[in-house]
Amino acid sequence: xxxxxxxxxxxxxxxxxxxxxxxLLVVQEMDIGGNYEKKYHISADLIGVGIDEIVMVVNGxxxxxxxxxxxxxxxxIIVAKIEVLIFKDRVVELH
Amino acid sequence: xxxxxxxxxxxxxxxxxxxxxxxLLVVQEMDIGGNYEKKYHISADLIGVGIDEIVMVVNGxxxxxxxxxxxxxxxxIIVAKIEVLIFKDRVVELH
Amino acid sequence: xxxxxxxxxxxxxxxxxxxxxxxLLVVQEMDIGGNYEKKYHISADLIGVGIDEIVMVVNGxxxxxxxxxxxxxxxxIIVAKIEVLIFKDRVVELH
Amino acid sequence: xxxxxxxxxxxxxxxxxxxxxxxLLVVQEMDIGGNYEKKYHISADLIGVGIDEIVMVVNGxxxxxxxxxxxxxxxxIIVAKIEVLIFKDRVVELH
Amino acid sequence: xxxxxxxxxxxxxxxxxxxxxxxLLVVQEMDIGGNYEKKYHISADLIGVGIDEIVMVVNGxxxxxxxxxxxxxxxxIIVAKIEVLIFKDRVVELH
Numbered sequence: 001x002x003x004x005x006x007x008x009x010x011x012x013x014x015x016x017x018x019x020x021x022x023x024l025l026v027v028q029e030m031d032i033g034g035n036y037e038k039k040y041h042i043s044a045d046l047i048g049v050g051i052d053e054i055v056m057v058v059n060g061x062x063x064x065x066x067x068x069x070x071x072x073x074x075x076x077i078i079v080a081k082i083e084v085l086i087f088k089d090r091v092v093e094l095h
Numbered sequence: 096x097x098x099x100x101x102x103x104x105x106x107x108x109x110x111x112x113x114x115x116x117x118x119l120l121v122v123q124e125m126d127i128g129g130n131y132e133k134k135y136h137i138s139a140d141l142i143g144v145g146i147d148e149i150v151m152v153v154n155g156x157x158x159x160x161x162x163x164x165x166x167x168x169x170x171x172i173i174v175a176k177i178e179v180l181i182f183k184d185r186v187v188e189l190h
Numbered sequence: 191x192x193x194x195x196x197x198x199x200x201x202x203x204x205x206x207x208x209x210x211x212x213x214l215l216v217v218q219e220m221d222i223g224g225n226y227e228k229k230y231h232i233s234a235d236l237i238g239v240g241i242d243e244i245v246m247v248v249n250g251x252x253x254x255x256x257x258x259x260x261x262x263x264x265x266x267i268i269v270a271k272i273e274v275l276i277f278k279d280r281v282v283e284l285h
Numbered sequence: 286x287x288x289x290x291x292x293x294x295x296x297x298x299x300x301x302x303x304x305x306x307x308x309l310l311v312v313q314e315m316d317i318g319g320n321y322e323k324k325y326h327i328s329a330d331l332i333g334v335g336i337d338e339i340v341m342v343v344n345g346x347x348x349x350x351x352x353x354x355x356x357x358x359x360x361x362i363i364v365a366k367i368e369v370l371i372f373k374d375r376v377v378e379l380h
Numbered sequence: 381x382x383x384x385x386x387x388x389x390x391x392x393x394x395x396x397x398x399x400x401x402x403x404l405l406v407v408q409e410m411d412i413g414g415n416y417e418k419k420y421h422i423s424a425d426l427i428g429v430g431i432d433e434i435v436m437v438v439n440g441x442x443x444x445x446x447x448x449x450x451x452x453x454x455x456x457i458i459v460a461k462i463e464v465l466i467f468k469d470r471v472v473e474l475h
Contacts (some may be wrong), residue, residue: 001327008182032325040127042096052097061156061346062360075157080300088295103277110270135222156251162259170252198467205460230412232381251441265442286422346441347455365395374390
């Protein structure tokens with residue numbers, strides 16, 4: 001899984017109907033130093049997060065393995081909000 | 096999922112017959128600043144989009160999870176037309 | 191899917207017997223400007239193509255979704271020969 | 286599979302309940318020269334490893350193929366602790 | 381699939397028991413010019429190869445599609461030893 005910050009959401013009127021009712025957020029990848037990468041994911045939010053929160057994202061086929069996402073054609077989902085990273089020599093609170 | 100702009104389509108006479116009737120478009124990836132990446136995808140269009148439209152693309156195995164794409168050998172599909180990106184401090188209309 | 195040119199083929203005597211009878215070609219990736227990338231794929235040919243032809247390649251698990259490739263352990267297959275790319279402002283014949 | 290060093294762990298209060306009871310570690314990728322890459326994975330620990338240990342990580346869908354991980358939505362798991370790398374001309378003990 | 385050279389093997393005492401009896405080799409990726417890439421894979425050997433041999437590697441979920449690898453959590457397997465690459469204008473013997 002990777003870490004990223006929720007930076008936005010998208011509006012889509014014309015879409016495959018399977019996507020109705022799914023909240024799609026823009027998540028910008030974060031490296032382990034807390035810096036932001038150029039890479040982003042449009043990810044389905046399964047847990048209820050908001051702008052600026054740090055989240056853990058599952059990508060690829062494993063993103064389909066819950067009841068909510070099965071047969072939905074999703075390749076990226078948000079599965080956890082991350083509060084703290086604990087390294088050997090420091091603790092990083094994410095907010 | 097990723098965002099991209101539809102920039103073209105492809106013509107193929109000799110192909111695996113499973114691909115008959117599937118519209119294949121060239122989608123150029125877009126970063127979150129709205130700049131275009133070098134990377135592109137040949138993606139199957141499930142919703143009916145046209146040249147220059149901004150779309151959301153599902154890649155990899157999840158691209159097979161709808162009735163239309165099951166057992167089709169597709170690794171990239173267009174599932175939504177994106178009209179607006181909403182960031183914390185600005186709204187970007189895509190057209 | 192991605193586009194590439196068939197540039198060679200491989201000879202293998204010692205191999206997993208599932209690969210007997212499968213023609214494996216070297217496909218060099220092409221960007222949308224028609225330039226060649228460093229990246230290549232060893233891809234199974236399902237349609238009968240030859241050296242120098244431009245092809246469309248399916249990568250990853252979707253490469254397993256046809257009768258010929260099921261349970262074969264293939265992560266890359268050639269599914270179409272591409273003759274023409276149609277962009278907004280130009281038509282590119284590939285040969 | 287890839288090799289990496291366990292450099293930290295993450296704390297998450299708000300998460301999809303499927304992740305309860307799964308220990309998630311931060312693993313930094315290592316190249317074959319033993320240098321660290323920028324890339325990292327948040328990986329589920331199946332075998333019980335600790336900070337600073339060198340581990341082998343399975344990524345993508347194959348990460349779901351054990352009883353513990355099936356239907357869990359995990360795209361990265363730690364499956365082995367690596368003690369020694371044996372090259373043609375040298376042996377590298379990892380610790 | 382990709383090509384690479386077998387450059388080493390790994391020793392692991394603490395591991396998920398599914399990996400018992402599987403020979404894991406370090407394979408360094410090779411580009412089509414025969415140069416070595418920084419990228420490597422820890423791959424399960426299904427055919428019996430040795431140090432310095434050039435092999436073809438299947439990555440991702442398709443690596444699980446044989447009897448030996450099903451449900452094993454492997455994302456990379458060695459499926460063929462490659463002896464010769466045939467290009468339009470030259471033949472490269474690999475050894």
